[in-house]
Amino acid sequence: MSEPLDGDVQPVSTPDDLPTREAAFHAFVDANLKRNYIGNFVHGMLGMTGFRLINAPTFMPAYLHLISGSNTIVGLGLALQQVGGIVSPLVAGAKMEHRPKIMPSAVVLGSLGRMAILGMALAGWFLSGNAQVATLLLFLFLFGVFMGAQRVAFTLLMSKVIPLRLRGRLQAWRNAVGGLIAAVLAYVSGKYLIETNVLGNGYSTTFVLAFLLTSAGLWFLQQQIREPAPPTIREPARMRDRMKDIPGLIAADPAYRWFLVVQMLATSARIATPFYILHVGVTMHLDGATLGLLSLAFLGADTVSNIVWGYLGDRSGFRVVLLLSIAGWIAATVALMTLATPVAVFFSFFGLGAAQAGYMMASQTMILEFGHRDDLPMRIGISATAEGVTATLGPLIGGAVADLMGYGVVFGASLGLLGAALLLLVVAVHDPRKARP
Numbered sequence: 500m501s502e503p504l505d506g507d508v509q510p511v512s513t514p515d516d517l518p519t520r521e522a523a524f525h526a527f528v529d530a531n532l533k534r535n536y537i538g539n540f541v542h543g544m545l546g547m548t549g550f551r552l553i554n555a556p557t558f559m560p561a562y563l564h565l566i567s568g569s570n571t572i573v574g575l576g577l578a579l580q581q582v583g584g585i586v587s588p589l590v591a592g593a594k595m596e597h598r599p600k601i602m603p604s605a606v607v608l609g610s611l612g613r614m615a616i617l618g619m620a621l622a623g624w625f626l627s628g629n630a631q632v633a634t635l636l637l638f639l640f641l642f643g644v645f646m647g648a649q650r651v652a653f654t655l656l657m658s659k660v661i662p663l664r665l666r667g668r669l670q671a672w673r674n675a676v677g678g679l680i681a682a683v684l685a686y687v688s689g690k691y692l693i694e695t696n697v698l699g700n701g702y703s704t705t706f707v708l709a710f711l712l713t714s715a716g717l718w719f720l721q722q723q724i725r726e727p728a729p730p731t732i733r734e735p736a737r738m739r740d741r742m743k744d745i746p747g748l749i750a751a752d753p754a755y756r757w758f759l760v761v762q763m764l765a766t767s768a769r770i771a772t773p774f775y776i777l778h779v780g781v782t783m784h785l786d787g788a789t790l791g792l793l794s795l796a797f798l799g800a801d802t803v804s805n806i807v808w809g810y811l812g813d814r815s816g817f818r819v820v821l822l823l824s825i826a827g828w829i830a831a832t833v834a835l836m837t838l839a840t841p842v843a844v845f846f847s848f849f850g851l852g853a854a855q856a857g858y859m860m861a862s863q864t865m866i867l868e869f870g871h872r873d874d875l876p877m878r879i880g881i882s883a884t885a886e887g888v889t890a891t892l893g894p895l896i897g898g899a900v901a902d903l904m905g906y907g908v909v910f911g912a913s914l915g916l917l918g919a920a921l922l923l924l925v926v927a928v929h930d931p932r933k934a935r936p
Contacts, residue, residue, distance in 0.1 A: 520730035528660060531725040535660040538723030540673050542653075545716030547677030548684060549709040553616060553642070558688070562623075562702045567632045576639050581891035583643025584650075585884055591648035592880025593741040595655060599728030602721070605652035609717045612645035616710045623703035647887060651879045658867045658875060660726060663932070664813055666867070667820075670860050671809020678802040684708075729872060741877065748870075748877055755869040755878065757927035762862055762882055764920035765825060766889040770897035771906075771913035775835060775851065778906045782839045793848045800852030808857040817865040818930040824857030825921045829914060836910050862886075868931035 528535075553559060563573045595604055615638045622634040661669055688708065693701035749756050779793065812820045831850030834843060866882050867875065901909050 517730060524727055524730045527725075527727040528662060531660070531727075532662070532665075534723050535725060536665065536669060538720045539657055539661060539669060541723070542716040542720035543670070543673035544677040544680070545712050545719070547674065548681045549616075549712035549716070550646075551678075551681040552685060552688060552705055552709040553619075558685075558693070558702065558705060559639075563632075563635070565702075566623075566635070572632060572636075576636050578891055579636055579640040580643035581887060583640045583645075584647030585887040585891065587644045587647040588651050588880040588883035588887070589742070589745075589877070590880075591651040592876035592878075595652065596741075596874070596876035597732060597734060599732055600726055601652055601656045601659065602724055602726050605649065605656055606717065606721055608645055608649040608652050609713075612642060612649055613710055613714050613717065615639075615642040615645060616706055616713070620703040620706035620710065623700040623706070624698075647883055650883050651876060654863060654867070654879050655876055656724070656726065658872075659729065660724065663868070666864055667809035667812035667814075667817070667860070669809070670864065671806045674805040674809075674856070674860070675802050678798065678805070682798050682802070731872070745877070745881060748874060749881065752870050753927070754929045754931060757923050758865070758869065759882060759885055761821070761920045761924050761928060763885050763889050764916045764923070765828075765858055765862070766886045767892075768828070768913045768916040768920070769890065770900075770916070771832065771909050772855075774897065774901055774906050774909055775848070777901075778835065778910070779844055781906070783841065783844065792845065796845050796848040797852035800849040801856040804853035804856050805860065808860050812861065812864060816930045816932045817861040817868075818924070818928065818932075820857050821861040821865060822921070822924055824854045824861060825917055825924065828854035828858065829917045829921065832910060832914055832917070836907065865931065 560573050560577065563576045567573075591604075591608065595601055598604065618638040618641075619635055622631050622638065626634055657666065657669075688701075688705045691697070692704045692708070695701065697704045749759060808820050808824070811823075827850055831847050831854055834850065835847040838844070838847070862882070866878055869878060897909050897912075900912070
């Protein structure tokens with residue numbers, strides 16, 4: 500029975516042979532676990548390292564402002580990236596759920612996302628003025644589109660080849676090592692590539708570096724992965740029909756429905772994230788050394804805490820990680836609002852970094868444990884789209900509120916959203932791991 504699992508055609512399962520195929524599927528996963536674990540680790544590590552050069556709240560905003568001289572263009576570029584990731588996860592989920600193999604789609608989507616990064620670099624070298632700005636905005640939008648779609652593909656792939664008991668520690672070490680390398684690389688890129696304008700455009704050189712790192716990770720994953728076909732699979736359906744199924748898919752599992760609401764509330768709470776450092780600048784002296792120290796606190800907490808979150812999730816379930824991370828997020832925000840000493844602010848930023856790292860790991864891993872495996876692509880797509888909508892609107896609304904009413908109101912709104920998310924998580928979202936047979 501193991502031979503069909505490695506083929507591209509999914510045999511029709513009958514109730515009689517389904518237990519046999521389930522056993523063969525898990526035997527295939529166990530037999531190839533070491534190479535698949537290594538493949539996911541290296542791919543995630545290099546991908547995180549490269550993509551953080553693009554997604555960090557430093558290089559891209561600074562570059563957009565440099566070439567346009569406009570704060571509006573900066574906001575527009577980051578918003579376009581988020582908008583690109585709103586619809587593509589649902590489309591990707593609907594397209595992948597009937598395919599026995601995910602890796603071919605993952606390679607295509609991953610390659611297109613990396614080509615968007617290369618396009619940003621080339622625009623800096625060969626274009627100027629409005630043409631350069633417009634082209635960069637276009638590639639940021641496309642980058643968001645393909646990143647949203649590849650999130651579905653690679654999350655689904657991990658769920659197939661990495662057993663539940665190992666997913667937390669895989670992400671823990673991948674995120675920790677990738678985050679550490681990214682922090683060092685970001686410093687090196689800023690000081691030695693951008694500051695000295697290497698190859699005539701230090702930003703383009705940095706983007707090419709990101710392209711090479713992420714491409715190397717994708718190539719290694721493609722060579723390393725041995726992917727089984729699942730024991731069961733959905734029948735192909737028209738895109739329009741699958742979109743109509745979304746309300747029923749959400750309503751079928753009350754725990755998943757409320758989990759989705761928790762995701763949207765927590766993502767909306769990021770309304771305050773761009774203003775943490777601005778609030779510090781109002782309450783205390785903010786020089787370059789302080790900025791660097793607080794950046795170290797935030798990124799260092801992300802790197803260190805991932806180890807704790809990953810092992811805790813494997814041992815106790817990711818609902819516990821989600822509870823602790825949201826509670827820590829609330830505590831760190833309150834501390835930042837009420838305490839103004841340098842030590843308190845440092846630990847507030849450390850707490851914010853650790854909490855948001857825990858939220859990201861828990862939300863992206865816990866989603867894999869709800870419902871039936873055949874509906875997993877659409878569940879991932881629904882969650883990614885819901886987060887994309889709130890991630891797009893939150894900063895735009897937060898900016899307007901901050902201008903009109905001040906940072907305190909923005910922080911208060913963030914705390915209200917986090918409090919609602921925590922309450923719902925406690926009373927309405929059970930641990931899906933404990934509900935599994």
